[in-house]
Amino acid sequence: AQTVTQSQPEMSVQEAETVTLSCTYDTSESDYYLFWYKQPPSRQMILVIRQEAYKQQNATENRFSVNFQKAAKSFSLKISDSQLGDAAMYFCAYFPYNNNDMRFGAGTRLTVKP
Amino acid sequence: DAGVIQSPRHEVTEMGQEVTLRCKPISGHDYLFWYRQTMMRGLELLIYFNNNVPIDDSGMPEDRFSAKMPNASFSTLKIQPSEPRDSAVYFCASRRSRVGEQYFGPGTRLTVT
Numbered sequence: 001a002q003t004v005t006q007s008q009p010e011m012s013v014q015e016a017e018t019v020t021l022s023c024t025y026d027t028s029e030s031d032y033y034l035f036w037y038k039q040p041p042s043r044q045m046i047l048v049i050r051q052e053a054y055k056q057q058n059a060t061e062n063r064f065s066v067n068f069q070k071a072a073k074s075f076s077l078k079i080s081d082s083q084l085g086d087a088a089m090y091f092c093a094y095f096p097y098n099n100n101d102m103r104f105g106a107g108t109r110l111t112v113k114p
Numbered sequence: 115d116a117g118v119i120q121s122p123r124h125e126v127t128e129m130g131q132e133v134t135l136r137c138k139p140i141s142g143h144d145y146l147f148w149y150r151q152t153m154m155r156g157l158e159l160l161i162y163f164n165n166n167v168p169i170d171d172s173g174m175p176e177d178r179f180s181a182k183m184p185n186a187s188f189s190t191l192k193i194q195p196s197e198p199r200d201s202a203v204y205f206c207a208s209r210r211s212r213v214g215e216q217y218f219g220p221g222t223r224l225t226v227t
Contacts, residue, residue: 033213033214035215035216037218042220043203043220043221043223044218044220044221045205045207045218045221046218047215047216047217050215091157095213095216097212097213100145100147100159100162100164100169100170100212101159101170102147102159102216104156104157105156106156107156
């Protein structure tokens with residue numbers, strides 16, 4: 001079974017500080033994508049960042065970066081210079097090339113304190 | 115691009131009534147997905163289409179649920195008859211190709227009383 005685990009149900013960070021959200025996954029596949037989605041109170045699922053498993057270089061999108069450890073099956077999200085607008089649920093997602101069943105973790109609720 | 119469009123945004127109905135949720139994918143996207151989000155089960159894939167053809171409906175909970183995609187720009191998810199346990203947020207998502215980013219609509223919050 002391919003599962004995604006987010007071990008932190010809730011996280012809190014001070015505005016302008018850095019926070020890291022954890023994600024691990026279980027798979028026997030070698031080719032897949034990993035994603036982080038953000039879901040603010042509006043419910044909209046917003047794609048934050050993606051990582052192809054064959055790429056060794058960690059993906060970066062402005063203040064968002066990942067630490068992808070393929071051997072450890074770990075895919076953490078680092079948010080630098082946190083802003084109030086970053087407060088949301090964050091979902092880690094795993095997507096293998098060979099099927100279309102994108103698997104999501106249970107989510108981490110991030111609170112940003114002013 | 116307007117993104118994935120879903121309607122209605124909110125739906126409140128009584129048990130036993132028919133409910134139809136609608137989705138317009140991003141133009142040019144060949145894949146369309148229906149998900150359900152609940153507190154207990156998180157995000158679950160219900161069914162997905164490729165080029166308007168249903169490919170995998172193994173996630174559809176039971177025969178009360180049905181989905182169609184009559185053309186490349188429109189899909190429906192129907193629940194008949196609806197039950198209180200169907201209350202959830204239903205998302206539609208689309209993707210351009212077999213691999214790549216998947217974009218979600220704003221979701222429909224369904225409440226069945």
